[in-house]
Amino acid sequence: MKNPLVSGGVSHLPAKGLACTRCGSNDRLNLETIESIEPHTGELMVWVSYTCVACDSSYAHNAPFHDVAVVLNRSGNTTGLLQFGGAYFHCGEPMAFSESSARSVYAPMTTEDVDDGLLDVYLKTKVIQCRCGFRMELPV
Secondary structure, eight states, X not given: OOOTTSOSOGGGSOOOOOOBTTTTBSTTXXXXXXXXXXXXXXXXXXXXXXXXXXXXXXXXXEEEHHHHHHHHTSTTOXXXXXXXXXXXXXXXXXXXXXXXXXXXXXOOXXXXXOOOXXXXXXXXXXXXXXXXXXXXXXXX
């Protein structure tokens, strides 16, 4: 399956290990996104994006799934938000659907009642929630 978040043929890019090239370490990495890539021969690989917590450097590339699993399985590596395929994880657990609504994308710059002739535009959204109370609104 082609990754819709990455342009081009990501499955043909060489895999790189997870590490911060600035710090020279993989001890303080925060995984942000893990996506499948097109089927290929050889080692199981995924498209991964991550940030080094120590120096705030960001990376995105193909990586061996084994390397990603090593970082995911570290004790205390469940902080932040992780997008894995079509699911979102917070506190190390999948976030659950909470509600849906329609939000206006037009917000007036004033509190006065001004007829500016603009049409309201609404965006359908869904809210997902973690058991800790963290909520996120996503477009449907």
